[in-house]
Amino acid sequence: MSDWERSSTARVTAPARPRKLAKVPFVELADGRLQGVVSSGSDIGRVYVSSVAAGSYTFACSTNNNRPCGGARGAFCNHIRALIGEAVLQYGAERVARCLKAETEAAAPDGEPTAQSITAVMSAARPPQGDTAAAAPVFSRFLRHLAYLELAPSTEPLPEMQWFPSAGAAA
Template identity: 85%
Template sequence: MSDWERSSTARVTAPARPRKLAKVPFVELAGGRLQGVVSSGSDIGRVYVSSVASGTYAFACSTNNNRPCGGARGSFCNHIRALINEAVLQYGAERVARYLKVETAGGEQPSASSVEAGMSGTRPAQADTKDAAPVFSRFLRHLAYLELAPSAAPLPEMQWFPPTRTVA
């Protein structure tokens, strides 16, 4: 049995390129959306939960206490643009474009700007911010894991996973 099989942590896919976590500390492709947490440019204590839906490109951006973003009025705000850029760094442009169902112009190699342009050309609608709370909650849970010392001991909240059998 290898070390990672005995560990309480799972293997993480390496990012497509290294990224800085100060502006966008959390980004994920989940629930049919590109979603994540983006730091405020003006207030160090404020973060925004931003998302873009796959296929429809409906977008939402609000603070962690559900106040709407002032810049997301009819088009993507800077928080959503930062989220798209960081998602491309984390997952690669092809994977982000495929997940969001974005067709880039002329079949060119996707980039953050071509993914954004492919979505903006369709006049995306503003979505409800009701999904912000679970995204922010997952972000906080991820932060809590960073405070744990590395250990091979099981984590209590992960006990529901079935035990693995070793073959003799």
């Protein structure tokens, strides 16, 4: 059994490149989508929950209180473009392209995908605008992550994490 299998923590994959969290504080590849929370450029108290579905590139963007994004009218808005850019920084362009099923060979001049080439491939497919049903769970996960940041550093177990098997538990 390796050290990480005996540990009560999971390995964390380091970001592909460092990123600034002010514009896109939360980004994830989950539930068959690229999804996350993007800060408003005009109102410090407003955030947008944006997502792009893998394969179909169906997209959605709305505020945290389900008001539709004014820029997402038949095409990707700036929030979605920022989300794609930050996802590339966090996960790497190849992983993002693979997750979204975006074939970028023709769009990237040197064959290496970029945030712009991924966005171009998906935009060329003329993706439909979808509903914002995914916004609530994504925003809820974002708030949960924020709550963990407010905890004081400790080696004590967290009650909600105790469902993880311990190293000494009999299998």
